[in-house]
Amino acid sequence: MTREAIQAVINKHIMEISEEIQEAQIDPSRSMKDLGLNSLDIVEIVSCSMRELKVKIPRSELSKLTNLDALVDILHQTVAQKEQAPAS
């Protein structure tokens, strides 16, 4: 799965949570907080994205991330690892 596809999943969930946010406003070098989203919205967006991508990263590791790019990176890595691992 490409980085772009992962970003698209996150963007979709951001826009589902907030009707006010347009895709063009989403700047991956910034944080979701900068978009006016609150901490509960962010938890929901990340949870929904992980569910869709079928991966699970502890929230405690995600809470250190500072922008959307970093979130895409960690999800991208985790998805890639999962794709490489033999199905269990």
Add this chain to the structure above:
Amino acid sequence: MNSGSESDKFSLADFFLAETDDPLVPPPDFLKWRRDVAWAISLYEPSLGSAAEAICQLGSRPVINMASYGYLALMRHPKIIQAAKDALDQFGTGSCGSPILSGRTTLHDQLESGLRLLTGKQGVLTYNSGFAGALGTVAGLLRKGDCAILDERSHTSLVDGVRVSGARLAFFQHNDPQSLDSILTRESGKRRLVIVEGIYSMDGDMANLPALLEVAESHRVGMLVDEAHSILCCGPGGGGVVEHFGAGQRVGIQYGTFSKGFSSCGGFAAAAPEIVDYLRFYSNPYGFSCALPPATVAGLSAALEVMREEPWRRERLWENGDYFRQQLQRLGLDTGDSDSYVVPIVIGDDRAMLYELGHALRDRGLFVSPVDYPSVPLEKLRFRASVTAGHSRESLDQALGIIADVIVPAMRRRGLLKGVQV
């Protein structure tokens, strides 16, 4: 909790979205995690074999109780118990229906009068649960299209109230007037309500009410203050942080619970009579839920009376809080922002240590609760100690001795002790 295990990395924050097809099947990874951390979690929900007093019975032995919110130690006051017993005899066990359709008792009217006196507000509504009341008060006031602006450390009941209402939920940085100002500006044009607490439950610091009110007023936005941990305990007459700052006229709605200072159960909203009358019909946890039991209500009125007669309880509470906090600081421990009788002992980000120390403290006879992420930030895991008016100086010294034996060496080994100022 086994140090370094995979389960250590997960927390309750990770299992909200269930990956099962059937809501009646809990997530399998939650069940596995729950088994892995059973030892840690066994510290929660202990069964007490006595009243939740300063010394209580836990399992088969007495412990020093610093986990009770009964700040004024009213839970076994003879006058309150007698009033509740008399009401039980006269009015029976329950209120038997929603207040609007099935009525309440004259005892409820008396309690509301007492709460009017306490808060100086002319409208009062009582709820059978502190949580449901906070949720219902917020949800009764706000609508979709509105915006609630909460201190980021606000209790879940307030957050859930906003979510139920469908209003937009925004947080400002804890106790920071500038942050409040910028959020109020960002959300201008909407109907807005600022929501803060009197004393914050996990940090024990008081709302910076004068500065926050000034900002809210400059935007012409009203404020709700949840005094769950401060009502009856704070202010010269027990009227809470609002009374402490002399801000009664400036705070639109005051909310309080009966579970803490009152050592009972339930909650109330106090505001102008017109708002309260509106809430009567639009705050569902009031109108669609049974009124408080008469015995509870009689006990609450008696508690108000007791606190008029025994103001020393409030003084003792603050003295005890100051003593305990200062002694912890002398031990080099981090009590965060606390300036009250709610005293966190912040230990950092080591979860395994949190639970190991939690068990060691419990084994030594100190009942104090660990507070884990996501209730508090990851790097600020803590024990939350509540001091009450019922703690003797000896019991506080004993508790401090246990903490000095258990927490201090562990923190020192990890280089986490602050400069000791003996």
